[in-house]
Amino acid sequence: MSGDLAARQEALVAALTGGAPIPDGFDARLVGVARQALLRKRAGVAARHWPMLAAGYGTGWTGAFAAWAARRPTAGGLRDGWDFARACGTRGPAAEEELARREAAWVYDGGSEPRPRRFPAVRRTAEVLIVQVAGRTFTRRR
Known part of the structure; x- marks a missing residue:
């Protein structure tokens, strides 16, 4: 039963x-x-x-x-x-920056839990350049 x-x-x-x-x-x-x-x-x-x-x-x-x-x-x-943003896209520069900032700081393959990125990473949007080095994220506006 x-x-x-x-x-x-x-x-x-x-x-x-x-x-x-x-x-x-x-x-x-x-x-x-x-x-x-x-x-x-x-x-x-x-x-x-x-x-x-x-x-x-x-x-x-x-x-x-x-x-x-x-x-x-x-x-x-x-x-x-995260999966929604990747599948359906972002709308607006603030949302693009939000996704880029997360992807610079974290590793996420769409299946397992996100984990902090161990190596340097660079992500760009139309308005910002985001660089992550040693756990610190730097942003430069274009």
Whole structure:
């Protein structure tokens, strides 16, 4: 019995967070409402980690992020925002700088946890040059 319950719970979590089909015996409308609420919450968490990225999308942030995230299980706000920025792009120079600054300071391959960069790195945007050396980040405006 507990194995069956665990399998049903796993199927429900996958439906709520990863876009899997709704398991038998659950109200599709209510699961859909819960899924949308979780996607809005997830967008808020990502926005706290990536404020300039979210600001670049303005009032369309939650919808754009939710549409992107609907078929992807969460990896946490930091990684979700990073993956979204790489997949959907940034809007505005502040968001571009935010992404460039993170990519200069951290190594993130899209799969494992981000970790501090050990070697020097340079990232450019249209407006800034960012150099990371020995854990310190330097910015030069163009």
